[in-house]
Amino acid sequence: MRRSIVLCTLLLLAPSPALAAETNATDKDFATGIAQGGMAEVKAGQLALRNAGDKAVKDFAKRMVADHSKANKEFAMIAKKEGLTLPKETDPEHQAELKTLKSLQKQNFDVEYMKGQVADHQKTIELLQREIDTGQDPAVKRFASKTLPTVQDHLKMAQQIVSGMPG
Numbered sequence: 001m002r003r004s005i006v007l008c009t010l011l012l013l014a015p016s017p018a019l020a021a022e023t024n025a026t027d028k029d030f031a032t033g034i035a036q037g038g039m040a041e042v043k044a045g046q047l048a049l050r051n052a053g054d055k056a057v058k059d060f061a062k063r064m065v066a067d068h069s070k071a072n073k074e075f076a077m078i079a080k081k082e083g084l085t086l087p088k089e090t091d092p093e094h095q096a097e098l099k100t101l102k103s104l105q106k107q108n109f110d111v112e113y114m115k116g117q118v119a120d121h122q123k124t125i126e127l128l129q130r131e132i133d134t135g136q137d138p139a140v141k142r143f144a145s146k147t148l149p150t151v152q153d154h155l156k157m158a159q160q161i162v163s164g165m166p167g
Contacts, residue, residue, distance in 0.1 A: 023084060024136040030144065031079055033127045035086040037120065038075070040094035041068040044101060048113050053106030056161050057114060064117070064154065071147055078139050114162045121155035 023031075041064050048061030079086050090098070097116055104112055128151060131144040 022136065023082060023140065024134075026131060026134045027082075027137045027140050028084065030127060030131040030135060030140060031075075031084040032087055034075060034124070034144075035072070035079070036089075036091045036094060037124055037127070038068050038072040039087075040090045040098065041065075041120070042072065043090070043094075043098055044113065044116070047098065047101055048109070051101075051104070051106065051109045052113065054110045054161075054165075056164070057110045060114070060117070060157055060161055063157075067150060067154070071150070075143055078143055082137055082139055084137075084140070111162075111165055114158055114165065117158040118155065118162055121151055121158055124151050125155060 045061040045064035045068065049058060049065065052058045052061060076086060078084075089095075101109060101113055101116070125148065128144045128148045132141060132148065135141045135144065
């Protein structure tokens, strides 16, 4: 009898395989950052579809809305399953960037939107890489690994558009 009580106690104290997939601070920071950035990409892309003057900028914006909407939806499902809470709106930095973009005319809009896209995608690549390297949650890490090549493509596209712009 005493032996079975000890065994039951040990089983209760032993780490559960379900708990082995807990998230760490990197996973939580990643979830917040990727959600805020993804929402900002969609909002900025929708604004660019209305305000951009250059066809390449509009085509890029259309791709950003489509790709980031899809990724946002996919990550929201992963976050829910993994018990991660996502923000409901973008952070103050992205809100300020969007406000600035709304105030610009076509030519200035195109340049500022695309420069912002280069900077944002560079930050997103760093965020994805940090999750891949130091995240703990396997589902979140898989999402980061799967998403990284797409974001790298977005960065290359944005850099090519910026390099072809005047000034």
